[in-house]
Amino acid sequence: METLISGKNLKAYYVLDLWGSKKVVKAVDNVSLDILPNEIYGIAGESGCGKSTLLKALLALLDPPLRLMDGELLYNIEGRPTNVTLLKSETIRKLRWSFISYIPQGSMHVLNPVKRVRDTFIEILSSHVKKQTKEFLDLAVQHLKDLGLPERVLNMFPHQLSGGMRQRVTIALATVLKPRVIFADEPTTALDVVAQRAVMQLIRKIQNDLKNTVVLVTHDMGVHAQITTRMAIMYAGKIVEEGPTLEIFKNPLHPYTRYLIQSLPAIGDKKLRSGIPGSPPSLVAPPPGCRFHPRCPHASQRCREEEPLLKEIKPGHKVACFLMEG
Template identity: 55%
Template sequence: MGTIIETNNLRAYYITNAYGVERTVKAVDDITLRIQEGEVYGIAGESGCGKSTLLRVLLNAYDPPLTVVGGEVVYHLDGERVNAADMTEEQQRDLRWRTISYIPQGSMHVLNPVRRIRDSFHDFISAHRDVSKAESFALTANYLRDLGLPEKVLASYPHQLSGGMRQRVTIALATILWPKLIFADEPTTALDVVVQRGVIQMLKDVQQNEGSTLVLITHDIGVHANLADRIAILYAGKLVEEAATQTILESPRHPYTRFLIESLPSLDSREERLSIPGRPPALDRPPSGCRFHERCPLAKDICKTIEPALIEIAPKHFTACHVVEEELSHASAV
């Protein structure tokens, strides 16, 4: 299993210039990651931390004001290294939906309200493959049956379906051509727990049936816990921690991750839980040094001035924190 997509020191900024006032929002700042073939890679973080921006750059689907100012996104397709920035329009169109697919945020609203579900499926399939209506209907019916969706969905209009069913239809739509790489942006955010569970179950099925790679973006750690193999924690445009799901949940090291995990309420206890002090920083003027230092109870002087580097503190466990780094060097010195 090799890498399927990688980024190297990726920087993507929103650069606007309105009435001579220039404003730069550093939404993705120096992010390096490698996503392996066949894994579920979770990206977690609060709103405004750059999750969706990162996804747009990974998908190579961005327009100004979002600009990639540094670094690169590289796809590994059939043993070939393809730099996303060098692809032509045609190559990209060819790639999308067949090799790379995307389940957008709020995707239950993407279905055409005046077309039956099966017609929407035909529209999408016929755009990429030369199929007759009967063939695409058969393909769709088969696929939905495999995923356990009821047949009557096909003849329905979107408004007749419940939110969770619409969401699952959209996921089926995005994956019917068996893409190798699926991006999902907050696929369950607007849903309640029972429906959310059904949707996650289905994403899991799709991913496992074909061994696709799934990049899952959500702020809900609970969803990551049930789906992701590895989790990356984003804070204010920076990758602050990355490790296997188990490691992130059981022994998080970065203070932000620790807060995030510890503040989750659970049905085990009603004891008071602390919330993270302060608020996420604005990305047009990010704090100096470590971007978390203003909210961090462990912050030292060095955190205010020098940006911590992402280091491997244990095998395949990366974190960017001066305090953790210091503890480690102490431990190794003793």
């Protein structure tokens, strides 16, 4: 099967100069992954594990202090793998909204507070499509209707919309040019459960209608179970497990993945839930060997000294853990 986006040995670090002392935060450290057509690919893990930074690296959104220190990023554009790290910023800009689009954590980051929603639509459309303003508005109205959103929101300012409606408008903006890949970074953050459900249903509807690919970042394992088809588990800047979502939930191979799944509440189960022991490591000075070993009840001396590689244990199911080597 063809690959839409391929990251090879990506190292995306934050290089900070703090009062004359340089600190390097290894937020994404030697990560490789392939994103396929017509799938919802999830990236899960605790806060601070590097999920959002990996998304920025895949989007080529590398604003200082974030830097791509090493690795290769390939986009399959019209059947031809293109190394995005070698493209000029203007070429990358043209790919955004049409080949790839981005739904950030907060909808207010996208919506200009002093502009009506229609002006933001026109701004995005006019940068990629040569049409008249009326045609842009007709396109925006039809797109909103297709997504079940009222036409009146075009004449509203962002502050006049609820949080859930703002996020749905943001999703409409990100999908108006029918991109091949949509990156969504914690799209349900700060929303109530009803709004969360509406946003997730909208993302699923768009993916079904366009038959495109969605890359979804969220720490909520329940959301992954409901919507993603394949997922990666991140810990301390690395992918420790990757595979079909159903397979990971049925048979988690990495101890960290098991802890994440065990933390989910179950209907009718009144047992106390136990959290993951210990705390995540510093990404400035991560521990040697397996980065999870200080918190892992199964850690051996080998885990403390050697770093496990991400290996395929079953078809499509990979894990970085010495326990799986027998």
